[in-house]
Amino acid sequence: MRTRPLKVALLGCGVVGSEVARIMTTHAGDLAARIGAPVELAGVAVRRPSKVREGIDPALITTDATALVKRGDIDVVVEVIGGIEPARTLITTAFEHGASVVSANKALLAEDGATLYAAAERHGRDLYFEAAVAGAIPLIRPLRESLAGDKVNRVLGIVNGTTNFILDRMDTAGAGYSEALDEATALGYAEADPTADVEGFDAAAKAAILAGIAFHTRVGLDDVHREGITEVTSADLASAKRMGCTVKLLAICERAADGRSVTARVHPAMIPLSHPLASVREAYNAVFVEAEAAGQLMFYGPGAGGSPTASAVLGDLVAVCRNKLNEATGPGESAYTQLPVSPMGEVVTRYHISLDVADKPGVLAQVATVFAEHGVSIDTVRQKGRQDGNGEAALVVVTHRAPDAALSGTVEALRKLDTVRGVASIMRVEGE
Template structure:
């Protein structure tokens, strides 16, 4: 049987692990696939760096030429970003190669076009490694639950932010201190913006929502808030409620009174009760909670990043794609038949934790409560603590729309007795 040839685009932390495992486990991979696989070329930006275990003759700086080779069966793309990754993937399709990608940003921005190009060329596009590292998640949603109706996907999909929030909770550290430790340990990049501002999680949420709800969802459709404004006071308030703060990716299906279905996708910090399974996800780990009609509640947990875990997901896709190549078939492509509308954040209904700095005098609480009532936001609990003429007022609401809460907060800011709105955090998972 012929040898299947693989081109690797990118040889950083993940790419190096992919190349290593392809070499050391070559016999096992061949047995699982049914034919040998050969690393035929590795595209890098700088050829003169030492790459132990990778023969020099495989290294090239011309990725465009590598993917055009007519003998390449599968291209593995782990360079990230939008370009040149998109052009290289499209070129691979044009030249008959299937693609395995870990590129969440590209798939969240242009997944529909990539799926269309793959289908036109009669090849595969697999991307298990794009969301939650080693955790099998894309395939269960795309295949195992294909006969079920998924209603909600709720998860921690960014290890960096989970590490930071976990440190703030367990040690009392402030955000800056926790970020500094995450950077020192290698969990956070030198520029942590994509993680701490929620861009990374939003891209993953778009991919998950698209697969779960059989609709086209892009990163632009995902409401996004990061964790940079989370304070030690927020962490303490969560503890007082027997909760923890997590950066959550939440994708939900909803049904209107007339039976029309739609979806929402959002990423933001939220308080979740200690009784929820996600509350106990510590450190840099990821976990995703899936709720479906027939399957009920499912949870997927494990390391969400790192060279070896991500390489595991890449190689799982490689085995599947190579099997398809040998069988003359392709695996599941895009499923967007439902074409559900993605609702704006204003329509989302949840509970809220609102912390206000107010004047410590009679009538203030009644005035604040009136504003909530006027905007249709029902109050569940109130906690007030005085301090030298001012007071901290914490209000936890019943379920309300985000639009109603926003209008409430806007009016509260105009009150003379409200010194400021210290924080607003959503309450989920109850």
């Protein structure tokens, strides 16, 4: 074993960073044995140096992250500060000064991964980011390495624990959205500002990363169709139950049937209770990968939190350190296919549409005519008069598979009917 330690700079010492530092210290012997050389925490960049950080030598703390990554003796930089800047500049600076990088920064990778890949390749360094998607679940490495010889056609899954917890509570406990969000916040699953989670930004960033790796093409955050869960109601969950379904926020990345394009989307969807994703509870994540030779693979586990995310970071750290010792680098960007990303309007799926309509004869025929005129075939219809005597009824239509653009045109036309008082909800049906 080499006696000179590999030196690690840690950028950020919050929930994840502090756990990374703790594991590096408490498992130093095991890490050294697995890598072939000891690893040493050489510096920790933070914003608030006065905060007490148990188990970390105060002499390692600095507020000058730039100076830390420019040190010529740093072998690996671990970036867990998040956001776009200064993370992007710090990472590229680390490459320029001879360090490889382990990152958990999904937002940066989704927005400007190409810049990071290019900088890593230019300087002959590693960029690893297992922790950026699905916490402790090994997903990036299987896609980049284990399935490198296969053709991945679809990635489908639950990649945000906060929204899964909220929808699970709405489904199993009958809670309303606000009540379930409050519970998620109290338990630490949701941030004080939950926008990134509940509006689907977090899941969309992960979908962009997964699609890019799975399909060997560049997929940015702007390429991902995104809808959050803030409009999901208890009535939607109840309607799903009547269909033998539940509601999940899904990230779906697909290769077109002709192989000439890809799509990436995040939105709530009804899935059958018989589907394995329906049983994913609380803040857990689960992802299906469908490959041509391997078939269907499922990855399941805790998708967030200090310890699970730190586990993924440390796994990458071990791999990068081994590469450093062997004077080699791991896989870089693979975007050779350069496939176009198709718009959401071309996505084909089924739909569940709930309408408030006038409770009188002929309404169903009018609604059915609109669907037919836009080429959307109806599978089932359920109509129920309201008890309040206001002359309205609830009409639920479930369609066969149709392009999203055709469904949008149908809904726009339905809103113009005098007999349609409102479109209560629209939800896609997946996983059948």
